[in-house]
Amino acid sequence: MPTITIFKDDLESLLTSEGGVARGIPMAQLEDWLMLVKGELKGHNPETGELRIELQDSNRPDLWCCEGIARQIRIKQQGRLKPYPFFDKTPTSPHHLIVKPGMEQVRPYVAACTAKGYRVTEKGLAQLIQTQEKLADIFGRKRKTVSIGIYQLRNITFPVTYELVKPDEVRFTPLGMETAMTLSEILMVHPKGLEYGPILAVQSLLPILRDAKAQPLSFPPIINSREIGEVRVGDDELFVEVTGTDLRMVILSLNIFAANLADRGAIIEPVEVRYPTSTVLGTRVKTPQDFGKPATIQMKAIEQALGQELGEVMVKQALEAYGYDVSAEKGSVKAKLPPYRHDLMHTMDVVEDVAMSRGYAEFTPVMPAQFTVGGLSPIEQLSDRSRELMVGLGFQEIISNILGSPDQYCRAMRLEGTEWGRTVEVDNVMSLSFSCLRQWMLPSLLRIEAASSRAFYPHRLFEAGDVAIPDGIHELGSRTETMIGALIAHATTHFSEIHSCLDVLCYYLGKDYSLEPLQHPSFLEGRAGRILVSGKPVGVIGEVHPEVLERWQISMPVVAFDLNLSKLMGLG
Template sequence: MPKIEVYRDALIELIGSGPLTDEQLEEIFPCAKAELDESADETGIMKVELNDTNRPDLWSTAGLARQLRIHQGGNHPDYPFFSDSGTSRESAGRKIVVDSSVREIRPWVVGFVMTGDPVNEAVLKDLIQTQEKLTWNYGRKRKSIAMGLYRSDLITYPVHYRGADPETTRFVPLQMEQALSLREILRKHPKGQEYAHIVEDLPLFPLLEDDKGEILSFPPVINSAHLGAVQEGDSSLFVELTGTDLDSLLHAASIVACDAADLGYTVEPVAVEYPWETPYGRSFTVPYYFQVSQSAPIAQISALLGVDLQEKEILQALGRMGIEASIAEGSVEIRVPQYRNDFLHPVDVVEDVMIGCGMDFFSPRMPRDFTMGRLTPLEEYSRRLKTLLVGLGFQEMVFNYLGSGKDYIEKLYPRDEWDQAFAHTVQVDNPMSENYAFVRPSVIASLLQAESVSANAVYPHNVFEVGKVAEQYEPDPTGTRTLTNLGFLTADRGAGFNLVNSRVSAILYYMGHEYSLRECRDSRFIPGRAAEIVLQGTDQAVGVFGELHPRVLDAWGIQMPCTAGEINLEGLLDHVGKTGGSA
């Protein structure tokens, strides 16, 4: 969970309710899902841990103080500098011009200017901490959000955002004294080495420069040593954010802008001009309000919280969370604050009502329903099956349920079947790594992965797993369903169809199932040496087994013949219920 450092005196001043002891702070921290981690040291810095990751607006002194102040009855702050779909704030000639060359490499950039009193140590430290927390936690280690601070007085607007040649473009990066090419920065600068993986394979590298050609930064890696060397005493800062998701950038920019306003700075909007159409037009000014309102039925709020709340109580509770709300036709509708973007469902509204009321508002009550834990029929059936497999000489394995398309598809099927296989496999949206981009569609791939690194073990190898697989399934509201499958594999010189057929026969006999076989054309197996399992009284296959194709074994680097099979346990258990067999 995020942990931030704040100057204690600055936090108390921003809360505005007078002196507070550590004990008093701990009493009000829960409204921000926070707790005191370490008391202030000799420098006045205290550490606060946030117990949730969906409120990045709390990861700063100003953001934390805002929530505490409002919950204690303070006034809601006003941020008149925001534009929205119906208004556009004056940018006073400050703008960012985006070149089409960045569209395929790192397409989005936003920014604004903050002016006021010269920044002191506490403000600068908090800005840098906000930058680090937002880009590391919220921005996936700068991959989707990177933020830069610059000395606005030295910048000649408009700022230009373009793709640059990594070999010929040179500037002096922060904390260095000699000019380096963008490619050299990746090799020689500590930040370049740390974040090279984000950009090193791109044909062009992102670059920010002002209208005179003075370079601001090479995002998401490093600022320049001239315009990007912000220090104490600067009174006008240009804040920019680049990344791969526009809404995330706008949200992060809103958070920093609201923090700056709460610290007493004037936020001056900056226009952004794109050569292509964006969800908010080709040109808009930032900070930009893009949040969508959310509503929740009052009956749902009362039901989930277990208390019949009056309309006035709901509005007061939301007000203590900094949320403007109204009630009409039995539902409460909220206007999401500019610095928040975590309302995805009516339950999120309910949660804020609960926090706004405070835990003391709800009287403790003993549970009225008592239940006994027990195994599901599927789990009991799976345990019997595992015991049977062990008795047949198999060793149980346990694998991850996420993996790569290469393992789950490319190593199993011929090239002309890849597109169809990918289309029917459940993929992870926005994965952190391509190694965990797909949900497992079959247990056999996992067993092959284990066999591919087991050549030094004494043969025969008999392994199995009872585990989850996922498939696309339109009748389900999620479009997918999760199944429990038995997968088993044998690697040995004598492994052939007769061997695996006898084992399938033993498994189904001892589990009490009558079945028949029919030929299958699963390309993972050798043609003519594979079969589908069809249970008595049905025409749907619940499993498949056979001799694995040499192409599959070569793809995994396996030198020994292998047989494998996979059976769906829900199908077997459902058959027990229909036939009255033993389970």
């Protein structure tokens, strides 16, 4: 879900169709239009005209830019997409890009085009760079599968070659540096080399783009040459290339870039890429290229999914107004995505586009009519009854994080290295305070007690909730169980006070229990018990050990019990 920054006047000028002028579009209107692109306005600076927009659809990289947003709105207003000529054209220009053997081992694919006649403006340049970054970062998975370079065309002599070189064979001055460096120096020193170098980590030969005069254009996917690969405001002839590991993603990225530049007034000339061996699109691949295929979609599928009869004509209209190329047949439509999109995985993707193009407000909600019986799970019912009883016993319910620290759940409880001290631990710890799951309730209750010595006494607290108990036999390595824990703290509390509460709870839950003496590090010896129901252990009760209280910095006697409701189910 990328968030991009665009300028309102830039968007407005891209919305302007031939002759028409769009200025001062009301923000409410703009927000309505943003529904077409699943965009959410995150910020608006009325002084600079800056808009921050979050684009929700991670499968629509064409929308992650000002040009793409404007295009989707424009199509809706004009009823259809005005075709881009360069997708059909066979290359008339002599521009070739030659892929040398060996690239398939490293970064096999490349696509490129030229753009002339658009003089780069300051805002336009900022958008070019933003699109380049968002595409490479999110769609290209941090340049792993796709990365993009833009160059001044006038400095390049064709044909350009895409080939492998030894790490110290070629030197050039990369962007952001003053002096020429070898590729291995770039990997070791340049910030981009350090950041993206790992993509190429195990390669003994490294990829490079060079022109016919052997001038390096760039070291993909790391960095461009400073001499050729730095575009400035005022440039009006550009060369754009995309390299990557997936041919379709590479071409799609170039298609998006080409459409964007064309929308800003550039004339796009395709480049023919010549591979040494055949790709899925042949050995000579003209880019940009519309490689999409039309799909036939049954009207029944669309109408059933939308719950509404629309008819072929209306569906055709809706899809055209969303950029599709559509022909209606009887009972079905044949629909093809525009060349800058490649996100059609399933009929339902088309269905959503129909709904969006028409507007969600066009669909009248209907209540689902079928009868179903509602209810709570047995464990939730037991938990709720226990909570009611604890409230009746005068206990205040509390609620806690389940993710905590070993310090809290084990060390402070004197449980390190004991059977009770095993917890489910997190591997990628961000903060020790949130590094393991609680295995019982008492630490959660003591957390509140430790923070509340000023709240008037007595304290009677309880919590019902989930814990995770490590279990080597369970397929998930642990069992999630629901427990209820209760605590009493005041100057004269003692075992029998909490015992009475447990007694009442078990009585009304209909569980016949008994206690057997228990040695447990968290409780005082001789004042702790294991709770048994039908001979099975279901919990512990006792006076909390003074050393535990010291570790929590609690200076009030505490008695408590912990009862496993999941284990209690079906017993006694």
